[in-house]
Amino acid sequence: MTPQARLALKNALRTGVILFVFALIGTAMLAFTHDRTEPTITRGQLAEKRALLGQVLPAKLYDNDLLAAQQSVPPDDLLGTRQASALWLARRGGEFSGVVLEAIAPDGYSGDIAMLIGIDADGNVTGVRVTAHRETPGLGDYIDRAKSAWIDQFAGKSLTNPEPKHWKVAKDGGAFDARAGATITPRAVVKAVKRALDFFALHRATFAAPIRGQAPEK
Amino acid sequence: MMTMNEFRSLFHNGLVKQNTGLVQLLGLCPLLAISNNVINALSLGLATMLVMAASSGAVSGVRHFVPHEIRIPVFVLIIAALVTVVDLLMNAYIHPLYLVLGIFIPLITTNCIVLARVDAFAAKNRPLHSVVDAIAMGLGLTLVLIVLGGMRELAGQGTLLSGIDLVFGADAKQFVLHVLPNYQGFLLAILPPGAFIALGLLIAANNWNKARAEQRARTAIPVPA
Numbered sequence: 332m333t334p335q336a337r338l339a340l341k342n343a344l345r346t347g348v349i350l351f352v353f354a355l356i357g358t359a360m361l362a363f364t365h366d367r368t369e370p371t372i373t374r375g376q377l378a379e380k381r382a383l384l385g386q387v388l389p390a391k392l393y394d395n396d397l398l399a400a401q402q403s404v405p406p407d408d409l410l411g412t413r414q415a416s417a418l419w420l421a422r423r424g425g426e427f428s429g430v431v432l433e434a435i436a437p438d439g440y441s442g443d444i445a446m447l448i449g450i451d452a453d454g455n456v457t458g459v460r461v462t463a464h465r466e467t468p469g470l471g472d473y474i475d476r477a478k479s480a481w482i483d484q485f486a487g488k489s490l491t492n493p494e495p496k497h498w499k500v501a502k503d504g505g506a507f508d509a510r511a512g513a514t515i516t517p518r519a520v521v522k523a524v525k526r527a528l529d530f531f532a533l534h535r536a537t538f539a540a541p542i543r544g545q546a547p548e549k
Numbered sequence: 550m551m552t553m554n555e556f557r558s559l560f561h562n563g564l565v566k567q568n569t570g571l572v573q574l575l576g577l578c579p580l581l582a583i584s585n586n587v588i589n590a591l592s593l594g595l596a597t598m599l600v601m602a603a604s605s606g607a608v609s610g611v612r613h614f615v616p617h618e619i620r621i622p623v624f625v626l627i628i629a630a631l632v633t634v635v636d637l638l639m640n641a642y643i644h645p646l647y648l649v650l651g652i653f654i655p656l657i658t659t660n661c662i663v664l665a666r667v668d669a670f671a672a673k674n675r676p677l678h679s680v681v682d683a684i685a686m687g688l689g690l691t692l693v694l695i696v697l698g699g700m701r702e703l704a705g706q707g708t709l710l711s712g713i714d715l716v717f718g719a720d721a722k723q724f725v726l727h728v729l730p731n732y733q734g735f736l737l738a739i740l741p742p743g744a745f746i747a748l749g750l751l752i753a754a755n756n757w758n759k760a761r762a763e764q765r766a767r768t769a770i771p772v773p774a
């Protein structure tokens with residue numbers, strides 16, 4: 332090996348080791364922070380979930396512990412899910428009274444829009460909330476209840492009110508209004524709520540079955 | 550240590566002479582995206598300032614150990630790690646604000662002002678100077694963001710400080726200023742083009758101001774023939 336090659340090798344090794352040490356320190360710092368904040372973050376998310384469930388399904392509809400009545404649903408096209416999702420079965424006096432579904436609108440303006448949809452035993456929507464989205468701030472993000480009350484218009488709607496062909500935004504001749512400048516986002520949400528109602532109609536019998544436990548089979 | 554003069558010149562540099570938003574025109578992506586109201590603008594400005602100060606301090610502290618040829622990867626690594634730490638801490642302890650800023654917190658990593666300041670200043674100066682420089686730069690950016698956010702919010706929604714409840718809790722909703730009651734809204738101001746137009750106006754005002762100051766300086770001191 333020539334002296335130049337040896338020098339180059341030494342130099343490369345030295346910079347490599349330095350880079351490695353910095354990567355190590357960075358990773359350690361992240362692991363430490365993650366470890367410290369994870370319980371708080373998980374707790375925050377659970378509390379948030381409980382509060383969210385309360386927003387889509389009125390508390391007077393059920394007397395069971397909703398979080399404990401969580402079931403897993405396999406990926407379903409009607410729900411737009413590509414992984415197993417959760418649903419929460421509500422009961423009052425042991426009788427089936429409603430369900431909260433996790434659904435995804437895959438065709439938002441920028442990626443998936445994750446939603447919680449509450450439906451009562453008669454198939455009426457009790458509430459819809461967007462739980463995660465990447466829609467444009469100040470434009471498509473009015474589907475978020477924190478930004479506007481737009482999402483409230485789903486409450487009380489069902490597959491017969493309006494009729495299926497009117498489950499569209501007003502611009503497409505449907506019954507749901509949408510703001511100018513951002514129709515892709517509400518269009519995706521309306522479609523996803525409609526599909527969730529279809530899912531409910533398909534599985535209502537399983538939900539209402541008196542035995543608890545099994546998730547509805549596809 | 551640093552003298553009062555150095556301190557003052559660093560701040561003058563960050564706020565006026567090399568203001569990132571108006572003069573250097575760096576890091577415009579978050580500037581334009583999040584400046585649709587005052588609260589968003591202020592929150593992102595402060596988060597960016599925090600990351601700039603922390604990464605400038607860290608880089609300045611290790612500047613003698615980083616070989617020149619791998620300085621950029623190392624700086625990016627430091628910035629990314631610090632941003633992720635800020636992201637996790639905000640998620641855990643100020644969750645509502647975290648929800649408002651969302652994607653723009655991790656995006657601070659890619660903000661070129663942070664890397665530019667780290668490479669141009671912190672890599673060559675002592676930690677204290679670097680942190681002060683980063684704070685001055687961050688403050689300059691935050692001020693531009695607030696003015697821009699104010700202009701766009703006022704023109705777009707007729708309010709100021711809307712969304713303050715997302716940061717300080719529902720009780721803060723009373724602080725929202727409805728400057729123009731029954732305002733119909735002006736969508737263009739909220740949309741991205743509004744950001745470009747408003748920023749253009751700000752830059753024009755800044756340049757006009759500068760040109761006037763130069764003019765005055767020229768007429769005040771007679772040039773010998």
